[in-house]
Amino acid sequence: MKFIAIIPARYASTRFEGKPLAILGGKPVIQRVYEQVAGVLDDVYVATDDERIMSAVRAFGGRAVMTSADHASGTDRCREAYEKLGIECDAVINVQGDEPFISASQIEAVMHCFDDEATDIATLVRPFTEEDGLAALENPNSPKVVLGEDNRAIYFSRSVIPFVRGVPREEWLAKHTFYKHIGMYAFRADVLRKVASLPRSPLECAESLEQLRWLENGYRIGVGITHVETIGIDTPEDLAAAERFLAAHNR
Secondary structure, eight states: EEEEEEEOOOOSSSSSSSSGGGEETEEEEEHHHHHHHHOOOOEEEEEEEEHHHHHHHHTOOOEEEETTTOSSHHHHHHHHHHHTTTTOOEEEEETTOTTTTTHHHHHHHHGGGGTTOSSSSEEOOOOOOOGGGGHHHHHSSOOOOEEEEEEBBEESSSSSSSOOOOOOOOOOOOOOHOOOEEEEEEHHHHHOOOOOTTTHHHHHHHHHHHHHHHTTTTOEEEEEOOOOOOOOOSSSSHHHHHHHHHHHOOO
């Protein structure tokens, strides 16, 4: 299969304005994301709505495409960028622009989901560990995923799912494997065009998770499993944590 990667990156953010251009270890965050992905795929593009991000990407030798400022999600921005690029491919990988430590193994795990010809969309999860603790499991900003035996997603939720009946909540992580969703997606090219035009669904509105729209409309979401923990950057505090991670690992 031929894959291309698109990294949506917008300047405006309620929690961290200008996040893609924040400096991490001497480089803009968006450059670190780009370099991680370019280590796996030849065709990598940043999809942005801001000339400052466009200029920064070109300055480090990357490729970028300008998209509308009105998109409600990264998926919508990804779809517009793909159509503007006019590149023929089998699948498009949507990598979040705030994941500077995304690893080759994680990208490859998502790609391998398409070894199953029935897969329409692919995404990534990491098992919660006992060391993560109950607070991490219960964090509504960290969606959970329930998988079927075929490693397809059954449901995504901000709540802890499943409920482990008859077991004290403090022991749940020891008694059951819960999966944390990592928001990287890949779409068969024709599926990307279709899902971006679907209206919002009832479950999506309830949980504010766009992937529920896809499940409600019958799309099959394959899931890759990783044990690599990454540091996503949503706030200036996350950036500080990422700096400490870089220092500790001499990266």
